[in-house]
Amino acid sequence: MSDLGDRLAALLGGGHVSDGDTALDLAHDEALAVEHGVPAFVVHPGDTSDVVGIVEACRAAATPVVARGSGTGLSGGAAAPEGAVVVCFDRMDTIHAIDDVDHVAVVGPGVTLEALDAAVREHGLTYPVRPGEQSASLGGTVATNAGGMHAVRYGVTRAHVVGLEAVLVDGTVVRAGGRLAKVSSGYDVVQLLTGSEGTLALVTEVTVRLQPRMPVRRTVLAPFGDLATTTAAVARIVGSGLAPALCEYLDDPTMDAICAAADLSLGIPDEVRGAADAYLVVELVGRRAERVEEDLAELGELLTELGAPDVYVLPEGSARRLVEARELTFWTIKARGADEIVDVVVPRSAMAAFIGRSREIGAAHGSKVLGCGHAGDGNVHFAVFQPDPEALHATLHEVLAAGVALGGAVSGEHGVGRAKAAALAELGDPGALEVMRRVRAALDPDGLLNPGCGVSAMARR
Amino acid sequence: MSDLGDRLAALLGGGHVSDGDTALDLAHDEALAVEHGVPAFVVHPGDTSDVVGIVEACRAAATPVVARGSGTGLSGGAAAPEGAVVVCFDRMDTIHAIDDVDHVAVVGPGVTLEALDAAVREHGLTYPVRPGEQSASLGGTVATNAGGMHAVRYGVTRAHVVGLEAVLVDGTVVRAGGRLAKVSSGYDVVQLLTGSEGTLALVTEVTVRLQPRMPVRRTVLAPFGDLATTTAAVARIVGSGLAPALCEYLDDPTMDAICAAADLSLGIPDEVRGAADAYLVVELVGRRAERVEEDLAELGELLTELGAPDVYVLPEGSARRLVEARELTFWTIKARGADEIVDVVVPRSAMAAFIGRSREIGAAHGSKVLGCGHAGDGNVHFAVFQPDPEALHATLHEVLAAGVALGGAVSGEHGVGRAKAAALAELGDPGALEVMRRVRAALDPDGLLNPGCGVSAMARR
Incomplete structure (x- = not known):
């Protein structure tokens, strides 16, 4: 090992330091089209002082540092440059506190969403961020400002992070925010670091707000004949005050794909399936079953009025499986050979125009562009099938540019990472x-x- | 006029530039204990390009620039240093757009909360930030990250700001965010500028998220025998899922003072008033009257179980007047000769300890420390009566230090301004x-x- 390797081994113990070429599975995330290098070392700190020691050693050796959570990111934010030190937070996975009075949890960055939600469930609370992959770590979701299906009701990660401990590259430990509902005491360092993808500091502790857990949830599925009607309906649903816990659209091929992958039959007649261009899935939650039922009836009437030929209230099992299948969309389309996925956010009012324009761009390049998304948030995810690298790049670039031209941004929730760094620089x-x-x-x-x-x-x- | 004055007059027209000594009422805000200087000039830009011209002129003349909204701030964030140029945004008061589909408003920084809420009401929407002074400007509330009574349900200003246009000191125009529900495309410049009190940029346009307007609101008042029981009840109410639109505590002297100032009788028997140390005021809102009534009954049972000897559902007129009187607390205690007001936020769980400790600190210095606050947020406001400047300073300093020692911050919603700059530097x-x-x-x-x-x-x- 080099001097740096010796120093890291002395700091962490040899068992927590690997040569990069022996740990290549920790040198990347799930981004489909991002290259990564061979890191110099992959290290596993046990606490904040380890992280301070790591950055001090790397700084002395002028070696880049890449933070890594669970590696479930989709933009290459955890793809290692050649010769970097990858800092894996898997050992810093302690839930330090769950506070019933302040309604916060204080956790290590390596705690997964799954572990946190299971722990707070006993307290009648929930951590409502569900980016689709519950094995994602709190640190990773803070880095990317992860969103997900529940953001339409609860907001994205930054709406929930109230405190952070982080380490700057010079070893300074920063503690910002706390178990606090509000702060106006200088610049909001919590918000500055959230979504900064490990480029400003390494997050070593996260304090998140928890929400009361809603015991009742009901889901409806509404097919629509065309996309413009589908997305126009979304504004009315969000504006109704029904406060849906999710409001998703899926185009017909994507619905087919996820139902096939999950072996899920929705009980919709073939002729309705045949006439549908897109679907809305809307979930309502609440404290009392009779109210949720009443709201469900109101939602059904609203959807019908807004152009849905029929509205299906899903039985609990089907609803759960459909939402789970929707969460697995990335894996489904990856298995079907998608060459890239795209995450773009546009104003809700521009969603139909954006999706239409993206289909045209795809057609012009011979690329298949299929999609679904968090319709309540104007957040669109496309799967792009195009094996030719040049045509793929042209398709992606034009789709991102179309989103930005409509008032959108190059990423709604996946982050910029390495996949979109050039697009941000060009289009921001x-x-x-x-x-x-x-x-x-x-x-x-x-x-x-x-x-x-x-x-x-x-x-x- | 000086060269700078000539340049500003040429830029804006002479009618929009005043010599500072003729416009001293625009050289400060409502902070009780903050000194201000005589500005060189007070200017009134009409648009963003005026603001660019102003900062360029000031920079060339090495002259400080202070942004001013409506001047209702309480921390001296708009108190002018000697010789500065005060930039008043009163002319930039256009509501550019109210969008029914994206549920956002795009406004000039000089638009008041009052004007915005009146305009969005017609659309069935609300801008729920109510810091107590509805003549506050959007620009000012963004600068201080203003909170208020509704923050317990809707969050503080930064939860609502989705887009900003701002001008850096070198004249660079920054456009960040947009009509977007979520973004993860680089550092969140919107969040960085929100709460920065005009020290990073001058905000020239604000895009805020709007919420569905709730037609039904009902208010209960619960006296409590002691403060610890009062604040312990708050966590249970917030955790109940009843999602109150406000959850305020007032100590007995503050309740007396605001009721007297508003000539308001609450219909509470004298013996109950006599035994009360503090009160909770809780407002529930909703879409349907019967549900709000049902929730009100549940809330009443909860409050009784939590130690309130009695619970009063206020008639609509009394409820509105009590909430209005609570919003006017600052003016009431100012009229009664308070020497300073304090805004501190602590973890909700530490509220009783903090208030008790503050009373002790006050007693030790012969200062009267009375208070009320946004109990759901752990945000406490004290009125401090202490004419002796040294004893006042000691009281304030120890109260802030006690709040920080309990995990809090020197300001929850008023901002740091000039009033607390030293405290932030010492205690942060x-x-x-x-x-x-x-x-x-x-x-x-x-x-x-x-x-x-x-x-x-x-x-x-």
């Missing part, structure tokens, strides 16, 4: 990018934290 | 303060934006 607002570059340079002047990812790809040195 | 987490200083230096290297306010008071030059 120049003034906002200037602020980002200056902030990055101020906190990581030597550019050692996750270089090539997101803002860091265009940072001044 | 050193690592977090280091991040703030670096960010400030990166965006305003010459320290011209609101010097002496909040983070800028301790910034590196």
Whole structure:
């Protein structure tokens, strides 16, 4: 091992340091089209002081540092550059506190969403962030500001993070926020670090707000004849005050694919399936069954009025399986050979135009562009099938540009990572990018934290 | 006029530029104990390009710039340093758009909360931020990250701001966020600027999320024999899932004072008033009257179980007047000669301990410390009566330190301003303060934006 390797081994114990070429499965995430290098080392800190020691050693050796949670990210935010040190937070997986009075949990960054939600369930509480992969870590979801199906009701990750401990590249430990419902005491460092993809600091502890757990949930499925009607309905549903816990659209091929993958029959007559271009799935939750039933009836009338030829209230088992199948969409379309997935957010009002335009772009390049998304949030996910790298790149680039031209952004919830760093630099607002570059340079002047990812790809040195 | 004055007059027209000594009423906000200087000029830009011209002129003349909304702030964030240029946003008061589909409003920074809420009401929507002073401007509330009574249900200002246009000190125009429900595309510049008190940029346009307006609201008042029981009840109410639209506590003297000021009788028997140490006011809202009534009954049972000797459902008129009187608390206690008001946030679980400790601190210094607050958020407001400046300072300092020692922060919603800049520098987490200083230096290297306010008071030059 090199001097750096010796120093890391002395710090962590040899069992927690691997040579990079022996741990390549920890050098990337789930992004489909992002390359990664061979890291110098993969390390597993046990606590904050280990993390301080790691960044100090890497800084002394001018070696880049990449933070890694569960590796379930979809934009290459955890793809290691050649020769970097990958910091895996799997050992920092302690739930430090679940507080019934302040309604917060304080956790290590390696705690998974699954573990946290299971632990808070006993307290009648929930951590409502569900980005689709419950093995994702809290640290990873903070890094990407992960969203998911429940964001339409509860907001994305940054709406829930109230406190962070993090380590700057010079070893400074930062504690921001706390078990607090609100703060106005200087710049919001919690919000600055959330979504910064490990390019400003390494997060070593997360405090999140918890929500009362709703005991009743009911789900409806509504086919629509065309996309414009589908997405127009969404604004009315969100504006109704029914406060859906999810409001998803799926185009017909995507619905077919996930039902086939989950061996799920929805009990919809063939002629209705045949006439449907898209589906809305809407879930209502509440404290009392009779109210949820009443709201469900109101939602059904609203959907019919808005153009759904029929509305299906799903039995509990089917509903759960459909939502689970929807959460697994990434794996389904990956198994079907999708060449890339896209996450774009546009104003809700522009969703139909954006999806239509994206289908045209796909057709022009001979690419198949299928999709689903968090319709309540204007957040669209496409699967793009196009084996030719040039045609794939052209399709993706034009789709992102179309989203931004409609008032959107290059990522709604997956983050920029390495997959979209060039798109952000090209399509982002120049003034906002200037602020980002200056902030990055101020906190990581030597550019050692996750270089090539997101803002860091265009940072001044 | 000086060269700077000539340049500003040429830019804006002479009618929109005043010599500072003729416009001293625009050189401060409502902070009780903050000094201000005589500004060089007070200017009134009409649009973003005016603001760009103003900062360019001020920068060329090395003159500090202070942004001013309606001047209703309580921490001296708009108190002008001697010789500064005060930028009043009163002319930039256009509501550019109210969007029924995206559920956002796009407004100039000079639009007041009152004007915005009146405009969105017709659309069945609401902008739920109510910091107590509805003449506050959107720009001002973004600067301070204003909270208020509804934050327990809807969150503080930063939960609602989805897009900003702002001007950096070098004239760069930044456009961040948009009509979007979620974004994960680089650092969140919207969140960075929100709460930055005009020390990073001047906000020239604000896009806020709107909420469905709830037609039904009902209010209960519960006296409690002691403070610990009162605040312990709060956690149960918030955790119940009843989602109150406000959950306020008032100590007995504060309740007396606001009722007297509003000539309001609550219909509570004298013996109950006499035995009460504190009160909770809880408002429930909803779409359907019968559900709100049902929830009200559940809330009443909960309050009784939690130790309230009696629970009063207020008639609509009394409820509205009580909430209005509570919103006017600042003016009431100001009229009674309070020497300072304090805004501290602590974990909800620490509220009783914090209030008890603050009363002890007050007693030790011969200061009267009375209070009320947003109990659901752990956000406490004290009125401090202490004419002696040294004893007042000691009281305030020890109260803030006690709040921070209990896991709190020096301001929950008023901002740091000039009133608490020293307290933030002394009591804040050193690592977090280091991040703030670096960010400030990166965006305003010459320290011209609101010097002496909040983070800028301790910034590196």
